Amino acid sequence: MYHVTKQIHGAFFIDGPGGTGKTFLYNALYAEIRLINKIILPTATSGITAANIPSGRTAHSRIKIPLDPLESLACNIPKQGSLAALLRETTLIIWDEASMAKKENIESLDVLLRDICNPNLLFGGKIVVFGGDFRQVLPVVPKRTQREAVAASLDTEDSFVQLPAEIVQPYDVATPQDMHLTSVAFPEMDMLPFSADIFTTRAILTPINDDVDIINTILIDKFPGEAVAYKSYDSMIDDDYNIYPTEFLNKLCPGGMSPHELILKPNSPVILLCNILPSSRLCNGTRLICKKIFPNLIECVITIGHYKGEHVLIPRINLRPSESSGYPFQFQRKQFPLKLSFAMTIIKAQGQTLNKIVVYLPRSCFSYGQLYVALSRARQATNVSVVTDINVDQASFCHVKNVVSYDILHMAGII
Structure with missing residues (x-):
């Protein structure tokens, strides 16, 4: 707060074990900055963490970090755009779970802020508060001289x-x-x-995911109510010779994608698998409760964060496996981006x-x-x-x- 009141640039890292109050500290900072009518932008590496802070967004969503940092570090923000103007007026930026982010993502933030604010100062002269816990993720150290x-x-x-x-x-x-x-x-x-x-x-x-799926299948069978099964529409991308039949694609369920057959019941717990509307907390990792089940829409209630209790409609969308899945081909699945969450990894x-x-x-x-x-x-x-x-x-x-x-x-x- 001394840096805020004196308008001194700086970067801080909040290191704390799980459950020791990092989120409480971010919320306190948010309240204090807003009380003095200044702008604060809370972000986090994961959507579920961002939901714990008012107005929180994932860092990728908020500052348009490129998905492939090897191609470019430049964020997709025009210098004359409204988001660039917002960043210029921002007093403090919070990035929770920064220990989970790739170092190139942090560099993208630095490049962006230097470009639109001050090219000679770290993070363009802004005050940035990072937070995380390296006990939860393996730190990557610089290469040494001897292999x-x-x-x-x-x-x-x-x-x-x-x-x-x-x-x-x-x-x-x-x-x-x-x-x-x-x-x-x-x-x-x-x-x-x-x-x-x-x-x-x-x-x-x-x-592991295999045990998660087994537990969720057992508990949804035991869960009261009438089950509704939603089957996906799977198709190959750029497969002119039809090498892989649809039945084969139906059997695949890489991490981060919904299963081919999604079985739901009213009041069953689910988790969102992608970012649909980050501004309304519909992010990857948001937990919800199914309320009403329709053929092409599912009405859910958000159960976490500052939008807890709000009703939202989840549509079918096109999902693709990430490159880390290791498949020698690309396919897409049109399905509700949901998965049961009695159990999670x-x-x-x-x-x-x-x-x-x-x-x-x-x-x-x-x-x-x-x-x-x-x-x-x-x-x-x-x-x-x-x-x-x-x-x-x-x-x-x-x-x-x-x-x-x-x-x-x-x-x-x-x-």
């Missing part, structure tokens, strides 16, 4: 963490796993009727804070920071439950694998 040193720094160590007995939920191996998960995460589903509000502040988290939950978390570990966490992210999504440790492949007698000695890159953390100055 062997770089390879050594990338080695990971698998350490086993003993979980407190009070958060471990043992189960009888004779009990079906879905019944156990339901009783721990959503016990109300066994006591009809129940309110859909229970799905707005709770979630089941698990490492741990990565998808990054940036959220919920009242109750059930961490389902049928297999070990396989990437850096995954276990830490999962266990830090609830406000209190007493609201975290871990369901893993143990029985009652082993609950006091439950160990789970945690992937840690100690050398890189040391080089980054974190430990």
Whole structure:
């Protein structure tokens, strides 16, 4: 605030572990800047994180960062346009979860602000507040002179963490796993009727998409109400020889895309898979509750952020897999950009804070920071439950694998 009142440029990074109040700090900054009638632009790397701040938008949406930074760092903002004028008048820019962004995205912001404001000052002389938690994402360090040193720094160590007995939920191996998960995460589903509000502040988290899909399929079958199945329209792009039949495309479901057959019921929880209208919080990662189901529209209620409780209409749109999917061809799927969210991947939950978390570990966490992210999504440790492949007698000695890159953390100055 000293920099704001004295009009001094500067860049800050707010480093804090999950749940320690970074979002509270951003909201306090937002309120203080608006009280003195100055402009503040809150952004975040992910849509679900942006929803936690008033007027929050994803950084890509707000400043038009190019999707492929290897082609260009220039943001698609004309110097004489209204957005450029807004950025010139802006006093402070917030970028939450900046630790998740590519470094080229940060460079794009610097290039943009230097271009439209002051070319000789960092970020064009604006005050920028970055925030994040490198404990949740693997930091990338500069290359060293010897290739062997770089390879050594990338080695990971698998350490086993003993979980407190009070958060471990043992189960009888004779009990079906879905019944156990339901009783721990959503016990109300066994006591009809129940309110859909229970799905707005709770979630089941698990490492990979395959387990997420299995849990969601089991729970939507158990969910009361009449099911409606929406099938997608799949087609190849630039396939003149019809090598890949439609039936083959129907079986594909890369990350970030809706399944070919989307089964929904009224009041079932869903998550949005792409940015439809960021200004109204319809971003990738926004959680919703289905209210009314029509042939070509789905009426939902937003359950998170400052637009919580607002009714929105979700249409079918054309979805394409990302280049990272690794397919040797391109196809598109016309489908509702939704997926059931009784369960989510741990990565998808990054940036959220919920009242109750059930961490389902049928297999070990396989990437850096995954276990830490999962266990830090609830406000209190007493609201975290871990369901893993143990029985009652082993609950006091439950160990789970945690992937840690100690050398890189040391080089980054974190430990």
